[in-house]
Amino acid sequence: MAGSPRRAAGRRLQLPLLCLLLQGATAILFAVFVRYDPDADAALWHWGNRSSSDNEFYFRYPSFQDVHVMVFVGFGFLMAFLQRYGFSSVAFTFLLAAFALQWATLVQGFFHSMHGGRIHVGVQSMINADFCAAAVLISFGAVLGKTGPVQLLLMALLEVLLFGLNEFVLLSVLGVKDAGGSMTIHTFGAYFGLALSRVLYRPQLEKSRHRQGSVYHSDLFAMIGTIFLWTFWPSFNSAPTMPGDGQHRTSLNTYYSLTASTLSTFALSALVGEHGRLDMPGGEGHTDSSLVSCPQPVLEAKFKVQDTCGVHNLHGMPGVLGALLGVLVAGLATHEAYGDGLGSVFPLVAGGRRSATAQAVFQLCGLLVTLTFASVGGGLGGLLLRLPFLGPPPDSQCFEDRIYWEVPGEREEEAQGSLGAEETDTRA
Amino acid sequence: MAGSPRRAAGRRLQLPLLCLLLQGATAILFAVFVRYDPDADAALWHWGNRSSSDNEFYFRYPSFQDVHVMVFVGFGFLMAFLQRYGFSSVAFTFLLAAFALQWATLVQGFFHSMHGGRIHVGVQSMINADFCAAAVLISFGAVLGKTGPVQLLLMALLEVLLFGLNEFVLLSVLGVKDAGGSMTIHTFGAYFGLALSRVLYRPQLEKSRHRQGSVYHSDLFAMIGTIFLWTFWPSFNSAPTMPGDGQHRTSLNTYYSLTASTLSTFALSALVGEHGRLDMPGGEGHTDSSLVSCPQPVLEAKFKVQDTCGVHNLHGMPGVLGALLGVLVAGLATHEAYGDGLGSVFPLVAGGRRSATAQAVFQLCGLLVTLTFASVGGGLGGLLLRLPFLGPPPDSQCFEDRIYWEVPGEREEEAQGSLGAEETDTRA
Amino acid sequence: MAGSPRRAAGRRLQLPLLCLLLQGATAILFAVFVRYDPDADAALWHWGNRSSSDNEFYFRYPSFQDVHVMVFVGFGFLMAFLQRYGFSSVAFTFLLAAFALQWATLVQGFFHSMHGGRIHVGVQSMINADFCAAAVLISFGAVLGKTGPVQLLLMALLEVLLFGLNEFVLLSVLGVKDAGGSMTIHTFGAYFGLALSRVLYRPQLEKSRHRQGSVYHSDLFAMIGTIFLWTFWPSFNSAPTMPGDGQHRTSLNTYYSLTASTLSTFALSALVGEHGRLDMPGGEGHTDSSLVSCPQPVLEAKFKVQDTCGVHNLHGMPGVLGALLGVLVAGLATHEAYGDGLGSVFPLVAGGRRSATAQAVFQLCGLLVTLTFASVGGGLGGLLLRLPFLGPPPDSQCFEDRIYWEVPGEREEEAQGSLGAEETDTRA
16 A cells, blocks of 8 residues: 555654554643533532432433434444445444544533633533534445545544534524434535545546445444434434423424335336336445435436435435425414414514524524535545545545454455455556 | 336336325324323423423333334344345334334334323333334244335335224223233234235245345344343333332343343254254244244245244244243232232223233133234235235235345346346246 | 253253242332332323423433344344354353343332332333343353353342342442443452452363364354444433433434544554454454453453453453543542533432532542442352353353254254263263
8 A cells, every 4th residue: 555665664663653642632622621510510500509309410311312322333233334444434434433422522611611711511412523524424335445544533622623513603693493404414415525535536446447336234224324313313413402392392303204215216216117126225325215316326327426325315305395394384383373382483583583594594594504505514624634644545446444443354364465466466 | 027018107106105195194183182191281280390300201211222223223224134035124123113003002002002082192102103113023023035025015004004003992991901012912913923924925936035144343243132122021021110119120020031041042042953053043043042942944845934033933933822820820810929019011901800811811802802802803904905006016026125125236227127027037 | 961861950950940940039029018119000191280391201212122132133143153052152142131120120120110019110220220231241251151051040049139229329329420320230240240250260161172163154243233232322321310411412422432543453453453454243263353452361360350241341441441530530530610500410410419520539439339349249150150050151162052042954963963972081
């Protein structure tokens, strides 16, 4: 993978040094800025003399754990469909999310919960950090197999920053309602990743085409991820909503929407599949997981965007549709439909400070802002990741665990030999 | 699979059309009949002015999520033990459950929670719908590998209806206590599936015998399902019981019963295994998972019932035993044993409207009603599924993913060729 | 595996008889001693007239279920990394934990919650029993692949007893705070297992060396275990702490500590890996999962301790470090840092009955007591397990499922033949 021994040694140190640098800086920032919020602080909570059952923890912790499983088990195994990239899919998910959780706590804290120069953390900040990590993992899906861990950490460093800024503009400046994270998570994560993938376009990627498919058991591992994501989605959507009826209603809506879309997806998959056969999510890039979908070959041929996991169909289009639905719902929000609950859904409309139509316009602005941040940010991220010393895998070694992992069952010399050979081939 | 191109094209449209038809009809019925219950309704909840922590959501949502994981991850992967049927096991579980959840909400709503012409849904209705889906998946286990998705959806359509009716008769008409769903879920699901499998009896099934076993890794996938089912069972049993001591006690009882039966199962498995060796659940049809078991070869030879997953031993016999235990417990129910808690377990006995003995008789009636509904219903279901145009897999192609799925790593022509050949063979 | 048919028949009965004996004895002890605690008892709870939301169940049940998943899914699959020992890893975890949960309920009950001659059980006793099972599974990791199920059950019988005694001495006699179970679970479990493994030292174990590695998919199964353990760790640590701010704060601390240690672990793994490549947990015995680690070859060469899962690095060293950190924290505990919450963390210091320095000394004593109990107990356990009639696997058949399981896809005669041959070889 390297031209000379010295460069190889230098590259070998990049990942550990970057990890230690990021972790060291994060630890210092935590020590200086981060404090417990009153529900988690021994002195403040006992001083407040409140009943244990009123602690925010009991309203949100079970949902938080479900979201946490989605991030680490769900995304990790969803991306394990590639036949020779299972280690990297699961473990880079792990690495990226572990960094993003800490960095997002700081970034979101600066933007949303800075009080007296301190960031206060509790179960809500854990949920919010996991949401930000989900967006990073969506972007990871677009470039899966074509980027190394150093590149991915730099991507996360930039993306979390822009995620926090975009979230701040939408929620705090524009007063937008973002149900299910349609805009801040799905749209932002998908188009950030796709813009980045566009900049990293590899015209010779078919050299790795034989590794880009799945095998029987790798698809079953991917099903573990898929089903955990699906099963816990009601928790994902209800975790951050208002306690009481808000969480209750959101989980119900998600539960029924998911079941309905499952039947529709099976219908579509059987219609478009050759010989009426169905496709597993994975193998062919999840083309079947969304009702409105742009075939990946088209995406690549027309727009030069190589989207490994099909995040355009899985998150991009659904995110945009969800956002547009939000515009519609805002425009129709009335006291009659929501009663006194309107305040918890659209507080500015309930308070008379904004008409329903104005809210709809602001919702639409939120979507445009998100698309702008995502595509410009992703483009900049792509330029950053093209820095030559970051050592991306060669075209012929994409989607291959062996360049990052000690893969069991392979003899060392063999691996070296074959990697070396293919590399020469690439540079030729 | 098809006699002529036209018939093949027709068959190709069956699954998508049925999915869209069922989903369309369900959506219309939801729009007309389904409303939020007061704990999930923004207007009603805020009008009631209650504390968030009293919302039913917090008493039941964590248990609901555990049950949801059992249905989708547990049942799905439990059935993935077959070497070439993992995609179908997981994905048809997904399809069937997604349909059953919606349809059960409607059917159970009509029977149990119709107020003012409307069905009110909340966390309890989600739990109940998941229970009904579990019964459907138990039945699926009996016919696993021998039925296509169109047949399975029709089975679910009928079974959910009868499940709702049986549940209504037991709980509302007979006033029966059905702890752990022994009767409504396990007994009903198992004997519905077995009766259906009896009607679909295939004397030539040994043509697919070589695919009916497991392989090393497919058994490990099945263990994922088994262990999630086992681990979350305390939640399954306690999810619908009375808040407070009721849920607490039920989860404890389940926890200790499961640990005790695990040791007994290992003992039995080692006793009956050849050379003292143990059997994995899966391979040999879970004969070891129940203490009282009827060997599957006997079931097939004597009763012509082909029971792929061994649901007779896993759910049928244990369900009947649980129901008989319920008869016994009801007969012994006294104020001394339960104190003021008797009202939450046997309200009719506590209220003096029924003697303990009478309650025991009603419990027994409940079991007989369940067995009747299940076997008659399953038999009718079998006749329905034998409609010739539904296209079941030929005897030689049972337990084979390739007829429904694009299996990775297989060349298209090859697959077609071999399927075609075997088909000819079948019809010969 | 046996010299003569009679011995073979005798050995064949050992496992079922031991299971039935242990289960029978446990059932009798439960019937005599175990009762519901007031929060789970129908009569007592309704008599108390308390609100359902105050039931202990709602403060702890979601965390309990997470811990339960860690024990059965997490530990079970974590140990499934061996290429030919997946069935045994998952199923012996199942067997050991199912026994340990019941036996721990009795032992911990005798030591901690005996009132009026009765043990009262509830959600807290379930959590405590799962913790004890976790310690047993940590010990299992040290001897994985080298011990049969009869040996393992005897190990659990002894270990649970000593675990309960050690826990009693630390928590009740010495008044020690054991955050995250550093001492009672991790240190005790690891050194009990390592001492036991030392006594069972096999100089000829390299005869099974070729089975001691992982294969690609077995490492992915191990990742399922690893990631569930990691994801639910905040629940593990917060499950037994004080309701309210205590659980909240503990989950936060665990969440951020884990993310920080993940980045550090990646850095270290990349630094020490050959060619800068990373190691999966599993294959090479988790040498990379702890920051302070003693290479396993050194452990074996110098101390004759064969540690299959690397529990020294995964649990032993981290447990000791955690305990030493606890000494430091105790020494610095002041009212200024904790406010009124000090009482829930170090009640003896808060109540003025002990100085912070004295508490630190007691913490250190706790660690020494734990190391003593673990190493002496593990040594005795090793002697017990060396009883010749317990039938351990021969050196050449370690790490092999086939001697305990009907492995799918193998013909009976073949298996017999090859096992017989290798056995002869061993005894030669």
